[in-house]
Amino acid sequence: MSGRKLEPFTVFSIIGVGLAVLCCAVPFWMIISGSFTSESALATTGYSLFPVDFDLTAYKMIFTGPAVLDAYLASVFITVVGTALSLAVTSSLSWVIARRVPGVSRPLTVFSYLPMLFSGGLVPLYLLVTQYLHLQNSYFSVILPLLVMPFLVFVQVSAFRQLPESIFESAKIDGAGELRMFFTIALPLSKPILAVVGLFYAVHYWNDWFMALLFIDDVHKFPLPLVLQNLISNISFTQMLPQLAETATPVYQLRLALTTVAIGPILLAYPFAQRYFVKGITLGATKG
């Protein structure tokens, strides 16, 4: 397709994509830039495209006290433990489905995907976690309800099915059982797809605030997104931050700084992880 002249539609597309890129990038830039702008400058404009009055008060408040650090650690715990558990459960379930074991795989597929179509809803889940499992204020109340995402089972199953069958046949001849094949052949061969699925889970856990909102009401245990949400709706959390004597609490700048802190890890990991995400969706969408 070389030697093509630039057609109007191509020009239109380049402009359109350019605008979309701006729309997606500028808001984040405004947040980051605003977090370095002093509260007094922010009070008049509400945002900043460039930190005119450079100021670090909010970051000083965040990083000198234990409150935000605790929230960060809570988020890290939920993300790391949650992702590890999710990966283990998802990949072993997917392996069983992918193997097409007669009488097992098919019912198991229906069993796993039915919850996507019909759910008990909020109230029974709430009662289950608080009244029966007594997980209130435990991080497992955030992790467990989100443990398996059926879409990622889709992805993992189709990835397992792409592994060459001959490997497993020869392993079987050598006397390997299902468990051995799973742990010593299938998993090591699936490292890239495990990365894909793991990243999806990690983002999911890192961003979750709904489960935390439902089940965690001890302010000292709030994960990061819940702290942010708390900071939007009221300022009770700011009382936990160390007060710097010379200034009043820069509530607005604090929100922006905390937002920057919350999206920071995703922003930093994104350039490296991005192609995995694309791969994952493509696999789930076309093969599912």
Add this chain to the structure above:
Amino acid sequence: MSTLQTRHESRTSPPSGPLARKRRTRGKVTARTSWSVGLLALPAVVFFLVFNYLPMAGLVVAFKEFDVNLGIFGSPWNGLANFVYFLESGDAARILFNTLFLNVLFLGATLAAGILLAIMLNEIRGTFFKRASQSVVFFPYFVSPVVISIILQVLLAGASGGGGAVNDAMTGFGLPTVDWYNEPGPWPWILTVVKVWQLGGYLSVIFLAAITGIPEEVYEAGMIDGASRAQMAWRITLPLLKPTAAVLLVLGVGRIFYGDFGTIYAIIGDNGTLFENTDVIDTFVFRALRQLGDFGTTAAVGLFQSVVGFILVVIAVLIQRKYSKETSIL
């Protein structure tokens, strides 16, 4: 929880007879195989039973006068009283309308945006620019609803409540400023823009994958016939994206009764002035649960939501199946 125990044991018991239906079977299935296979599936099965199937049973709360001390199954029955209470509360019509209206808006707008973005991205040949822009438009998908809420405040309210970037821009064009957070009228559209911003890039990745699957010969034939790039996008790419769009549409219709709680609640919160146009089933249920502790009514609404949602999915799947057999999802 003895009922639970016996239930999952019966599920994971070895399958009866290795010879049952030998269609596309991979290798021979021995007793040992099925035992270890059951072991691997066990954690997931327990998860689905406890967190998905048990709550379904818990929906009986909808027909009970719930008392925390008596538990779900000990509370007395009260028939349809919870449903009647909800329908007579005066909120029902508004909430149902909002849920359907907002979701139809979201679904249509995000799919259209995803397709448009994918077609435009496909036009760009420079690999670096294409990759970089795809990464950037995909990024909002990975951001927490809480962060989106803060971005909206920066854009619409600013520090004092009457400012924000959008109002500044409007002043620049000589338009009057708007106190967005006290004006329910535009919020369905604001939320739609938010959804497009959040999901447009994600959907474009899916559609772009589908475009990549279109054979090159089709476009070559188009070029020989003298079609312009725009004509090829309109007459070749767009019709060939229909099956993918249909699948996504079906999945979307299935979720149409679920109001995307996360995004809406993170943005609106308990701002009562905006409820008129933004309160959906999920946010209503959540507030009723947290503020009033009314388990019976909220479960009744939830049951209604699940049943109607399920019927909608089944209808959508059947329709989609009729029109495109090969892309059916179930």
